[in-house]
Amino acid sequence: MNQAAVTYELIKTDKKTGARLGRLHTPHGTFDTPMFMPVGTQATVKTMSPEELKEMGAGVILSNTYHLWLRPGEDIVQEAGGLHHFTNWDQGILTDSGGYQVFSLSKLRDITEEGVHFRNHLNGEKLFLSPEKSIAIQNALGSDIMMAFDECPPFDSPYEYMKTSVERTSRWAERCLAANVNPERQALFGIVQGGGYKELRELSARTLASLDFPGYAIGGLSVGEPKEKMNEMLTYTTPLLAADKPRYLMGVGSPDSLIDGVIRGIDLFDCVLPTRIARNGTCMTEHGRLVIRNAKYAHDFGPIDASCDCKVCRNYSRAYIRHLVKANETFGFRLTTYHNLYFLIKLMKRVRSAIKEDRLLEFREEFFESYGFNKPGAKNF
């Protein structure tokens, strides 16, 4: 059955690394990979408009099933004609499964083979989410890419627990596949789990591969483990995944990890990092993080990043943005958010160019040096 809603076209592999240049075809347009996806948790990428996202080159955004299920409810989104119509976004949309929120937001939960009983983090109401329920919600939302319902246990979970969990997540993945009523319009990606255990990553990857998903995600990383550990697990895991399917590393958005993920064969990333730090007035620049509230920028009439060609950097000064952020003005957060997202989307564009020229490792070295990642004790973003 190769009528998958989403197909991956491999254009070129970097000669020196596992990096891949590709293209993802979705029912709502095609975009180049590697790509970074902005996160629109509540059916909006915080502070941004769809026009702005399109303008900065975002070909796909992520939305959260758990949040939309609770508010406004998937029935309303479906009645609107799906998320694309509801939000006025005509390009790709990926929805997660809700699993991550169930395990990270809810303290009281009960995991059974059938699914998870837990309490609504907003009002304490009793809820139940299962593979079938998650897919039913995602089918109602109408995303182009849906994610299988999985358990994401803590990275340091004991081996025995992790094994039980991985096996259950694989059984859940099969149930998700069976539950998808729109396979020709909505592609379902499986999620490889297994924490820091190579044999469990392999078990997970092989089982999911046998189910022939149109794409695979790697979950359970970037959850607090050391960066070296994440890279090690990626190096081990991506070769286990089919070369003709896209690979998505969940929850990663710091520039160093994006580049290191691409080097290990990752095609898609998402993270709230650029938008979240923007709302605190922190900007990503070619020379590392810039905290716009700092007094030293009060009289600085240069752009956030002199090497950035985004709309914000072409028209607004650090002094003005600092004023807006200090005065808690929405427009300030629009400007920092726009710049940060542009920065990461542009970074992926530069990464794609580097792959084309087989100089990704050199690009990594230059970028790390400039951003400050090579300094001892460098911060993670």
Added chain:
Amino acid sequence: MNQAAVTYELIKTDKKTGARLGRLHTPHGTFDTPMFMPVGTQATVKTMSPEELKEMGAGVILSNTYHLWLRPGEDIVQEAGGLHHFTNWDQGILTDSGGYQVFSLSKLRDITEEGVHFRNHLNGEKLFLSPEKSIAIQNALGSDIMMAFDECPPFDSPYEYMKTSVERTSRWAERCLAANVNPERQALFGIVQGGGYKELRELSARTLASLDFPGYAIGGLSVGEPKEKMNEMLTYTTPLLAADKPRYLMGVGSPDSLIDGVIRGIDLFDCVLPTRIARNGTCMTEHGRLVIRNAKYAHDFGPIDASCDCKVCRNYSRAYIRHLVKANETFGFRLTTYHNLYFLIKLMKRVRSAIKEDRLLEFREEFFESYGFNKPGAKNF
């Protein structure tokens, strides 16, 4: 001396009312009048970008001297090359004098002939504002239209107090004129005060007229007095003002008062009303106020206002905007703000067409009926 920075061109007077169709020429562009000015208190019209304001047809915006003086400080704005450069807005800017904020935000104040001693409403710091100081700040900000520093006493102040205040405000106005170091680039408007006393309005208007300002504002109205009283004072006051100068009614933004002000010869208005209520989820529509949070809009996939052709009404549904507003998402407030400002700017456009066709009174009747202003006990906006 007719080198005024801002000049008013009277195009046509309505045959049945005092309404005027005109054009205001400023150092940063020309716009048609009557016009409604969006308010950008802290050097930003809350949630909006300059591009959006331009797109909706705003030819001039207002900024607050008091707020910018305290933060970021007029020195920083001046260093940036003035407010236009600082904010990336290349059309008209009007700054108020700071007087209104001194009298409305500060409880402890001491008015002398020289000026006003008061405390910073943010941190209690002792401050002093005078005609010379206000103009110096506005000169540093570089607005196209500056306002004279005035006292705005409560509408129900006793006659004797109001007379003393009006006379002092006129002396202050003369000092403001003398203090303006950029008359060829920044026009200074005088402000007629006098509360509800016709003889004091006349005294104020005649004294200011003798000083030959390039424009006049009417202050001290829309401060809680009955609408009939405001209209009565306008009917009395505007004929006292030169026909070849623009007339600006300060702090008025409810659709009925805008139309009633135009009928009495007003050319310019400003008010935080449309942006403030937008941030509470309230929208202005052809059929009156719409509170988007209401449960009845949860499944309503129509636009905020079916007769509005703004970008928001063309692309987003009540159900989506309700979701965003309830989820406290910035983009929801961007959408309601955009629509409300567009609504008032478009209303003024319709008012200008009606003047052109000498049917403003008929337009008033139709609009009041449709908006609901003719209903008994109709709300003020």
